[in-house]
Amino acid sequence: MTYRYDLFVIGAGPGGLSAAKKAASYGAKVAIAESAHVGGTCVNLGCIPKKLMVYAADFAEFAHLAQEYGWSQETPKFSWQQFKQIRDRELDRLRHVYQSKLKDKGVELLQGAAAFVDEHTISVNDQKFTADKILIAVGGKATKPNISGIEHAVTSDEMFHLEKLPKRLAILGGGYIGVEFSSLMRGLGVEVFLMNRECCILEGFDDTVRNTVRNELVDRGIHSYCNTTAEKIERVGDNIQIQLTGDRSDLLTVDTLLCATGRIPNLEHLNLDTIGIEQDNKAIAVDEFSRTNLPHIYAVGDCTNRKQLTPVARAEGRAFAETVFGKSQMAIDYHLIPSGVCSRPEAATVGMTESEAQEKFGDRIKCYQTEFTPLLRTLSQEKRQSLIKFVTHDDRILGIHIVGDDAIEIIQGFALAMQKGLTKAELDHAIAIHPSSAEELFS
Numbered sequence: 001m002t003y004r005y006d007l008f009v010i011g012a013g014p015g016g017l018s019a020a021k022k023a024a025s026y027g028a029k030v031a032i033a034e035s036a037h038v039g040g041t042c043v044n045l046g047c048i049p050k051k052l053m054v055y056a057a058d059f060a061e062f063a064h065l066a067q068e069y070g071w072s073q074e075t076p077k078f079s080w081q082q083f084k085q086i087r088d089r090e091l092d093r094l095r096h097v098y099q100s101k102l103k104d105k106g107v108e109l110l111q112g113a114a115a116f117v118d119e120h121t122i123s124v125n126d127q128k129f130t131a132d133k134i135l136i137a138v139g140g141k142a143t144k145p146n147i148s149g150i151e152h153a154v155t156s157d158e159m160f161h162l163e164k165l166p167k168r169l170a171i172l173g174g175g176y177i178g179v180e181f182s183s184l185m186r187g188l189g190v191e192v193f194l195m196n197r198e199c200c201i202l203e204g205f206d207d208t209v210r211n212t213v214r215n216e217l218v219d220r221g222i223h224s225y226c227n228t229t230a231e232k233i234e235r236v237g238d239n240i241q242i243q244l245t246g247d248r249s250d251l252l253t254v255d256t257l258l259c260a261t262g263r264i265p266n267l268e269h270l271n272l273d274t275i276g277i278e279q280d281n282k283a284i285a286v287d288e289f290s291r292t293n294l295p296h297i298y299a300v301g302d303c304t305n306r307k308q309l310t311p312v313a314r315a316e317g318r319a320f321a322e323t324v325f326g327k328s329q330m331a332i333d334y335h336l337i338p339s340g341v342c343s344r345p346e347a348a349t350v351g352m353t354e355s356e357a358q359e360k361f362g363d364r365i366k367c368y369q370t371e372f373t374p375l376l377r378t379l380s381q382e383k384r385q386s387l388i389k390f391v392t393h394d395d396r397i398l399g400i401h402i403v404g405d406d407a408i409e410i411i412q413g414f415a416l417a418m419q420k421g422l423t424k425a426e427l428d429h430a431i432a433i434h435p436s437s438a439e440e441l442f443s
């Protein structure tokens with residue numbers, strides 16, 4: 001049987017793009033279908049626009065800090081409309097860069113929603129295409145809990161395109177998205193109410209990090225309601241009224257409600273049932289080589305049940321292409337993947353939390369913790385603390401957790417060193433750069 005393509009990729013996000021380009025570099029004839037914008041969630045509605053908004057918000061804090069350094073007092077004004085225009089111009093440029101990279105590699109881009117017709121046939125805009133191998137890389141979408149009136153809540157997708165900045169914003173969910181948006185919106189001058197149903201924000205992070213970030217958010221004026229969720233939501237005129245339940249049970253009135261309660265795979269329009277692809281908890285079930293139960297169909301990124309992070313989707317895409325079209329079988333090592341929350345303060349983490357290490361090694365673990373004021377902040381009246389915590393066992397570093405300026409940039413190199421089995425003694429013998437925040441990791 002001959003097929004039109006060696007590989008058909010569904011979804012041009014980080015996972016699909018990296019797989020398509022790598023497979024093409026091995027000489028495969030590749031097509032990629034995209035129903036929205038090339039670049040996927042990351043470029044269009046995720047990492048990149050989010051981080052640009054974080055930077056936009058930072059200028060408010062820096063303008064304040066500048067006065068402590070002797071700059072004269074002026075009140076800078078922020079224009080949301082102007083920022084959106086400038087940001088969208090940059091996202092457009094990025095999309096073009098990704099498109100021309102596909103073209104350079106000879107990958108054919110098909111604009112439209114793809115669905116399975118049979119095991120080797122995909123339809124896009126009523127046209128049918130056959131392929132020997134198929135990669136599903138359709139990513140995820142925001143999910144909303146079943147709460148009366150939840151249709152009045154927006155998701156992170158809409159937050160990027162709001163007509164105007166909210167005056168009072170409530171956020172349901174204290175995970176990555178809830179914490180990042182609460183912080184950046186506060187930075188832009190919005191009154192923010194952050195609700196999470198657990199005892200603290202950032203479930204899964206080390207408890208010290210969770211508590212430190214929360215205290216700092218509160219210090220910056222965010223109302224943080226833990227053990228609290230929404231029972232009922234109603235639109236009243238231009239406002240949204242939220243009946244809270246849990247530790248807080250009052251009626252909260254805001255103009256915008258962001259639902260940030262998690263993301264699920266985006267599988268509903270693919271016709272997966274017609275070909276019998278097995279699922280695992282609403283995601284596509286795959287083995288260590290990203291292969292589904294059908295041996296010629298693979299899946300990578302947020303539509304599988306692994307880590308919902310851009311570098312992970314990219315790595316899975318590359319590993320798939322290497323395994324199927326390259327020279328060696330490649331599986332991803334999910335151990336020690338660093339991640340960071342772009343809140344103010346920033347939080348970054350790699351490896352085990354203290355409680356995870358305790359569960360595994362009991363009282364034999366040892367933690368080291370240091371808190372300090374970064375040099376940049378020492379002239380300020382508002383003392384912003386940074387925090388570094390090591391979790392070790394028999395001197396081997398099991399986890400590093402950082403809160404404060406540049407935490408995300410600092411942790412990257414240490415994650416690599418940990419993968420190489422770094423011990424605390426080795427770190428203490430190394431020579432750091434001074435003055436810096438990262439030097440605080442060295443003894």
Ligand SMILES: Cc1cc2nc3c(=O)[nH]c(=O)nc-3n(C[C@H](O)[C@H](O)[C@H](O)COP(=O)(O)OP(=O)(O)OC[C@H]3O[C@@H](n4cnc5c(N)ncnc54)[C@H](O)[C@@H]3O)c2cc1C
Pocket residue numbers: 010011012013014015016033034035036037038039040041042043045046047048050112113114115137138139140156177266269270300301302303307308309310311313342
């Ligand atoms: C607000 C937000 C902020 C984030 N910030 C970060 C961050 O700072 N760092 C980080 O590592 N991760 C971050 N993430 C997560 C990151 O965006 C995802 O993990 C990553 O984009 C997953 O890549 P993917 O290729 O699996 O899917 P996606 O990027 O979602 O791409 C999937 C693509 O498939 C397309 N598609 C879907 N169905 C079809 C179909 N039937 N036919 C054709 N095309 C289809 C979609 O339109 C989309 O373009 C963030 C996510 C969000 C929502």
Ligand SMILES: NC(=O)c1ccc[n+]([C@@H]2O[C@H](COP(=O)([O-])OP(=O)(O)OC[C@H]3O[C@@H](n4cnc5c(N)ncnc54)[C@H](O)[C@@H]3O)[C@@H](O)[C@H]2O)c1
Pocket residue numbers: 145172173174175176177178180195196197198202203228229230260261262263307308309339340341342
């Ligand atoms: N900086 C980054 O790397 C980054 C940034 C954004 C998103 N992401 C990725 O996207 C994924 C999705 O982000 P997210 O923040 O939507 O999900 P999340 O899983 O990180 O957090 C969702 C939070 O909502 C809470 N929740 C669920 N239902 C609730 C309810 N009814 N009431 C109150 N709280 C409720 C959950 O307990 C959880 O704490 C993340 O897991 C992450 O992998 C990464």
